[in-house]
Structures are given as C-alpha cells and as structure tokens.
Amino acid sequence: MAQVKRLLLLLLCVCSTARLVQSKVHFYSWEISYQFKSPDCYKKLAVTINGETPGPTILAQQGDTIVVEVKNNLLTENVAIHWHGIRQIGTPWFDGTEGVTQCPIVPGDNFIYTFVVDRPGTYLYHAHYGMQRSAGLYGLIQVAVPDGFVEPFAYDDDRSIILNDWWHNSTYELATGLSSIPFVWVGEPQSLLINGRGKFNCPAAQPTSSCNATNPECSPFVLTVVPGKTYRLRIASVTSLSALNFEIEGHNLTVVEADGHYVKPFVVKNLNIYSGETYSVIFTANQDPSRNYWLAVNVVSRKPGTPTGTGILNYFPNHPNRPPPTTAPPASPPWNDTEYRFKQSVDARAHPNYVLPPPPTSDRTIILLNTQNMVDGHMKWSLNNVSFNLPHTPYLIAVKENLRHVFDQRPAPETYDYRNYDIYAKPKNPNATTGTPIYRLGFNTTVDVILQNAKMPGNSSSETHPWHLHGHDFWVLAHGHGKFDPERDPKRYNLVDPIMKNTVALHPFGWTALRFRADNPGVWLFHCHIEAHFSMGMGVVFAEGVDRVGKLPTSIMGCGESKNFLGSP
C-alpha cells in the first residue's frame, strides 16, 4: 500500500513536470450563441457552445493542457466559463468565475482559457456569470489516468451522463423574480434532463408551435450496453436547483469515484447526487437481456414538482426505443427521507489505497450559519448574517493590486452566536446585511469550515445546500444532525479516511465539517451550487497567498477598476 502511494506521488510529480515532455495540449474553439433548442420537446432559447447544449465533453489525460478559445457571439450578453473541479494551480485567473477571478467576456471578444488538468477524474464546466448556467452552457471534463496507471476498479467501457433541471422561462425571468420586491419564484423546473434530453408533457392548451413531442432533439437518451459487460458510468449534475436521485432499473451501482477521488466502493440501489457533484459508478449488464430498462432521475430533498426524467438502458441488440420498458420508471425513495441521503454522505470514504490523510489539526475554524433573510425588502441567503455581493472589480485583481476600496476590508464574520441561536426556530435575523467582505487565509495553513444549516423563515423546512469550493479539494470530516458543537463534535471527525471532494451536501437541520489546505495562491469562491441561492447571496470568498500569484493576464481585466491596469506599457 505504501508502495502504491509512493507510485502515485511519483506519478503526480512526473506529470506536473512532464508537461513539457509528455503531456498533450488540447485546443478547443467554442462559439457561444443563443439558439432555439427543444431539449424537452419545448422550444426555447438556450445558450449553446458551437450550437449545442450540453457542450462537447473535454477528454484529456492527467497533466494535459486544455486551451479553450471562447468567442462570445451572444448579442448583448457577456459570458464566463468555470472549470468546475479543476484546481487551476498556477492559473488562478482562469477559474472563470466572473467577479472573483475575471471580468465578463463581452460580445465579440475572444477569451482564451489555458489550464492543466492535474488530476484524473470526472469534472464539469459551466457558465459562471449571473444565472447563465441555467440557460444551457455546461458540459463534462473527463481526465484519464496516465498511461500504465491501473485504477482500483475494472470495467469494459466508460460512459457518462450529465443531469440538469430545465425551465421554460428564461434565466432573465428567473433572476428578475429572485431580486424583485416582493420575491417572485419561477416555480419548479418543467423537466429533468439526461445528457440534455427530457420530455415535457405538452398540455393540450399549449401552443404546438413551441412544443413538439416528436422533435428528435428530445428523444430519450439511450445508454446501450452489451449483455454481461461491466461499465463505468460517470454521472454529473449541474442542476440549478434540484437534488436528484439516479437509478438504473434493476441494476445496482457500485460507487467508485466522487469529484475525482477514488472512494471505498459501496453499493447502492440508487445514487443521490447534488448540483456540482460528479460520481463514477460501476454496473454490470447482468439482467434479462431480452428487454430494456429505465434510467430514472427524480427530485429529492424538495417536494417534487417535476416529473421523473427518464432515459433508456438498452441491451444490445434490442431496439433502443421500441418498445419502451413496460415497467414503471423507478421512483426515488421518499423525497423528504433526509436520513437516506445523509447515510450516503456518511458512507462515502476514501479508497483505502488512495487515502490522502488530512492534517490532524487545523489552524482556523470558520463556522458559517446558513440562513434565509430579508434585507431591504429583498429575500436573501446569508452566511453569519452577511449576504454575499460580487464587487464590480474582480476580487483576484482587487486583492493582488491592493485596491482596498473595491470591497469591504473588514474581515468576514468568523462564526455566529451558536450558543444562543436556535436552528429549529424561525430565524429572527434582525441585522442581516449584504456585503463584500472576504476571508484572508494564511498561506499553507489548514482551515476548517463548518457549514451549519437552519430553519427557513417561510416554512418549517430546511433545505439541502450543495457547497462547492473553487481551487481546492477538501476533506469531508463529518456530517452531523442538529447544531454543531465546537467542543464536542470535532472529536467525531473522521481523520482516518475522509473522502475528498469539491462539492458537499449540507443536509437539512444538519451540519457538515470540512478541512482544506490554503495552498493554492489565488482568490477562490465557496458557494452553494444552487444557482438561485448563490444569486441571492449564498457564498463567501477565500484569498490565500495572493502575493505569490504571478502577473495577472490583461485578458481578465476591463471592468471596474481593472480598466486602469490595461493599456500599452
């Protein structure tokens, strides 16, 4: 085992230096434009890459360099693309997070992202500007292991699916409703999409011009398998809102990878997956091969208002779509069975041969109380009573160039009044504010973050929040119920084989403890991956080692104060 670890370390070193000698450069040229699309049979505008949504899958090998030239052909709208799960070591300016690491790319501009995929695994990319991700700009990144490296699981073929939820309203309508007084909620998504395909049940009253149930764009996604073969299925979610449960009718799934890390294999009948997460599961086509089976996604954690999204597991040589399975598509466990989902979170551990042990102690603990608040008549999400606002000059530029007036220089609040706050009571939130403060982390220090969930004001519930950290993977030390106790609960941390992730669920009325090393010079967003929640302020920013960040490329500049750093020398 020690040998394997050494080998792995060696490979990591080789690959990080091997860029010049062995690694490849993958060049992509992407034109971003609006197109009329019918992913669920209902025609609406979507933001597309080279005319498609989802966009192309980026296929690379560990250590390769990805170069994506983005041409913004939207008419009047800017864009920025985030490479979700890629740590951007040495290239913090190409994280693609508008307002944090770059100015938006204006129409007509070309912007070139260049970065190294330094770890194998399954990752995502998606728009990171306003709520543009909801409009269809997203796709997969698959990074293969180095030649000769053997993964701790075997399979005959590698497939992937990306899950999404889909509204017929425009993202502008969604976003304007969120910031309106009074707050207007667009309602639950119309459809769930598997690889960009869903099926909206056009009501009879619906104008047929915009809903065409025979449009081939919305024919169901088909996963064809050969009887007896074993498959690695990469599953990723970029939902704007929905927590999902994924099931392949009649086939158990063995979870082997999460967010690019090997996990101790565990078997599930179905997989809970939150927005921003990726998994690899292994399954064998070992059922009656004379028929096909359902792929099914269902909304969980939130009372579903969206029908089951379905695809077809097609046993070769059956016809992919005819006849469809006569069984009913799998239903998820009860949507409000928090314990079911909690258990999956706890079951996920690092693979014993690939444990990267966490530092035994941390230098700093930040506790973040997640609440929904009213601020100046607007409904907001807050962390320790501060609802996050993006400044107009991106943080990375502001911090590196010491533009102190660009954002609030007071430190963001380190904790909340956990002794007296009742997470089961309707929040009082007498003094929530919007703000731009950040957390400045000592370089190479170890930081614990405790996410604390609580009751929402409007009803008796507490939502699931998938928190995503840019620029790092973190160890998931514990999930807990109720209120985190800083004295008692750290003793329960799993310091032996915690899973590493970049996105983790905070369960209703629970808490999640995570640890990371502030070892990646840059400025990094940490936020709820629910598009509406982040839009309503559910995020914080970490800055670390910015003095070690090299000269910022001028391509990320052009907005706010960063205009002053452009120009010929």
Added chain:
Amino acid sequence: MAQVKRLLLLLLCVCSTARLVQSKVHFYSWEISYQFKSPDCYKKLAVTINGETPGPTILAQQGDTIVVEVKNNLLTENVAIHWHGIRQIGTPWFDGTEGVTQCPIVPGDNFIYTFVVDRPGTYLYHAHYGMQRSAGLYGLIQVAVPDGFVEPFAYDDDRSIILNDWWHNSTYELATGLSSIPFVWVGEPQSLLINGRGKFNCPAAQPTSSCNATNPECSPFVLTVVPGKTYRLRIASVTSLSALNFEIEGHNLTVVEADGHYVKPFVVKNLNIYSGETYSVIFTANQDPSRNYWLAVNVVSRKPGTPTGTGILNYFPNHPNRPPPTTAPPASPPWNDTEYRFKQSVDARAHPNYVLPPPPTSDRTIILLNTQNMVDGHMKWSLNNVSFNLPHTPYLIAVKENLRHVFDQRPAPETYDYRNYDIYAKPKNPNATTGTPIYRLGFNTTVDVILQNAKMPGNSSSETHPWHLHGHDFWVLAHGHGKFDPERDPKRYNLVDPIMKNTVALHPFGWTALRFRADNPGVWLFHCHIEAHFSMGMGVVFAEGVDRVGKLPTSIMGCGESKNFLGSP
C-alpha cells in the same frame, strides 16, 4: 475617476460660461434594470430606467447641458444609450452607439453621458445596442427655446406622446430568429403602445397569470384637454418595426415641427410617422365637449397584424375613461396607400421664416441601393450589396487611433449599377457580402445621399425604411418614384425650402435624396431605424474630421483593441 475629473472640468467650463448664456446643467441618475411590466396587460420582462418604461422625459432649454449617469444593473447584459437627434457637437464619443462611438456599458459599470442640447425641439433617447431598444429602454427629450424667443405658432399647453410597438417574445428571441438559418420571423407585434400603454386582448386560452386586463399599468393613456384651448402635441415614434398613422378622432392636426425643425404649417386629418421621427402638431379642443374622443395609432405600409392602439382625448371635466367613446376608433387610410404617405413626405417644407438654405451643390453623391439578400444562408439587408457588420472595436476609436486592421479599409461602395439594375424585379444579388467598410467624408464637404428602394426577394413588395443619420440634420431634397436618375432627377431637387430632418422615409419602390454638411468631427452611423433591419445589416458609417476630435474619454473604451488605450499613464 478620470471620467469624474472630466465631468468636473466640463461642469466648471459650463458654469463659468453660464453667466453669459444662462445655460443650465441637468443631472440624471438612471439605473437600468429588468423589471416585469405589463404595458399592454401582458406581463413580460422589460428593460427599464429607474423601474419605468418609457423612461423619464428629459426637459431642458436650448444650450443646456445634460448629464446622465447610467448605472447598468442588468444581470449579464450590457447597454448603451443613444440621444437621437442630438448632434453631439464636440462630444462625438457620447452619441451612445455601441460599436460606432463606444464600447457597451457592462453590468455594474457607471457611465456618464454629458452633452449639450444645442437646438430646441423634440428628440428621443433609446438603447442602441443589439435589439435592446425593443426591450423598452426609450424616452423623450424636449428642448425649449431660449427665454424670449417666440416660436412661429401659438398654443396654450404642451403635451407629448411616444409611440411604440411591442412583442411578447423577448428581444433575444426576436434577434436569434433573425440570425437563424433558416430565418425565423417573430411575427407582427402584439400591441401598439401610446406612452407605454396598450391593450392586448388576452385570449381565453392564455394563462391569466401573465395577462391581466385590469392591471392599471395598461389603462389607456389619457390626454386631458380644456374645451377651447389649443395644444402643442409632440409625437415621437420609437417602433422597432411599424410605420404608424396617428389620428385624434374629430380633430385636425397642424404639423409645425419635425425632428426639431419648424415646418411650413400643413393640416392633416392624421399623421404618418416612422420610427425615429418626431413631430409637433397643433390642435384645438373645439369639438363637442360633452364626450371624449379616441387617440388612435394604426400600422401602415406593412399589412397590419396588430390591432389599433388607442388612448383617450378627455374633454375636461368628463371622466377620463367612463364611458369610453361609443364611436369606433379611427382606422388609418389603407395600409398600402403609399401615395398617401408619399404626399405627406412631399408636403413637409421648411417654415418660410426658418429656412436654412442648403448648399446649392454637393461635393459627392453616394447612391445606396437597399436590398434584401441571402449571405451565407443568412437573410440580410444590404446597401450596394454590402451588409453592414459592426466591428468589435468601435469605429470612432479605430479611426481616430488609426487601427487599420479593425475594419475593412477599402472604401464602401459609392453606388450600384443603376443603369442595369431593375428595382421592380426580384433581386439576383449574386455577390452580396457582409462587411465593415465605411465612407470617409472630406471635412466640411457637402454630401448627397440617394436612398434607392427596390423589390424584396420573398414577395412582390418593397418596404418603407426610415433612415436615421447620427450627428447631423440633413436637407430632404426630394422624394421620387421608381429608379433615381442621376442625370435627370437632381434637377427636381428642392433647394429653396427643403425640410431638415434626422430621419426620413424611403418609400416603397421609390427614392429619397438628402444632403448634409460633413461638418461634425466624428464617426456617425446612418441606418434604417427598423430594429430588425439594422440588425440584419441595413446601415453605413460616415467618418469626417476625425483628426479634429479631441482626446477620447477612456470611459468609451474597454472592448476589442480599445483595451490597449486604457490604463494609468
């Protein structure tokens, strides 16, 4: 910061000279945002100024300075605002024309427009970026004569209305359809708006959530008059598509002003008005005062698919809305009665006391054949077979800084093969292209432009195009039928009392001759004011005296090559 400094300097200058001329500075602070609005009872997103569409009317006096601080609070969309009819003498960089005089204003940015309204009259402002004008960003500018100046007509009170057409589709849907292969036309507008108010007749099948016929936002516009009094009514049109005919039931209108110029008064039963035009008419409330009367706008020149837009002429002290007139709202003359509209164009002459005589000869004649073409599968509009594309670096910056690779340096085509081209035949257009060439005009030269209409490829018609020139007023020397003959037709020019305008109609299968002095240093757009037509390439650009243009403000920069001119010195 530099912008603020410049503003302060300008204010100082204005104020120090103001002792002599008594001009004032009007400061406006405008926040641009999306809001749900129901101008015609149907709720949809609109681009608003301080939450309103139309925006506030700018009221000023000749020689005053207007300062508008625009804060872009759109989520992901840029903006630019054009001050239509204001010549921007000395401030060509504040014309507000994205791609010609400035980069777009990105979300979060503040942009300060500062300009002098140097002529009295009725003008417009509106978005000039993509098809954003259609989304609701528009309003009026009224410039009063200097104290003591007596206008050549008398009235008791001054009122204004602004006309628009309105779609329920988003402007993104309109625009994406126009650039799609195959071309997708959104269809005729759902409503005509008078001062931002119309009435869509919600079909029974329509979801009531988005259509509310009792919403006060869509109560009809009411123009209250006192019996016996005489009114000046300013009428402006910012339609995206429609040529309109305006009538006040039972009241003749005396036309006295057009595009800020006094005209020889002429009486009409109803007024044809094209997008981008403004008029003042005089009418007297001299009808039976016991009832109210209709204000009515109808689509002309194009087969109407939009109901009559109505408002109420309310004789005080009747109730404004109850009961509505029992008569039918006035219908327009037949929509395809081109001669009726042609006659109004020809009837408009300069007021005898205010003739600004045109130069008797011109230094250059540019003939522009207006055709619809297919270019690489896209439907386009072309001038002399060139369909206009905006470059990514605004022309003003490119020309002034001599960035020769930013746009096509070859001169734009001066004429077409008028000897052989049959304007009544379906166009062959074998070699139309898209391009960025411009017309470089000798400073202080006199330029004639002949607009030549022709048959469209798709049907047997020829459309009316309202051509608008930025930075200048021009003399309208003649309107003609058929094909302009460069030998014969200049002899028919009215060199005695031609009307001056900034927007003029090119009638179906006709031609329009205009003359202007290239005396305003800058780069100026000349284009069809139909939003879809300009978006499809129906425009040209004139550059003149750019060496006399002062240092460009950095606030207009930040896109394309103009990034290189930013930065601290």
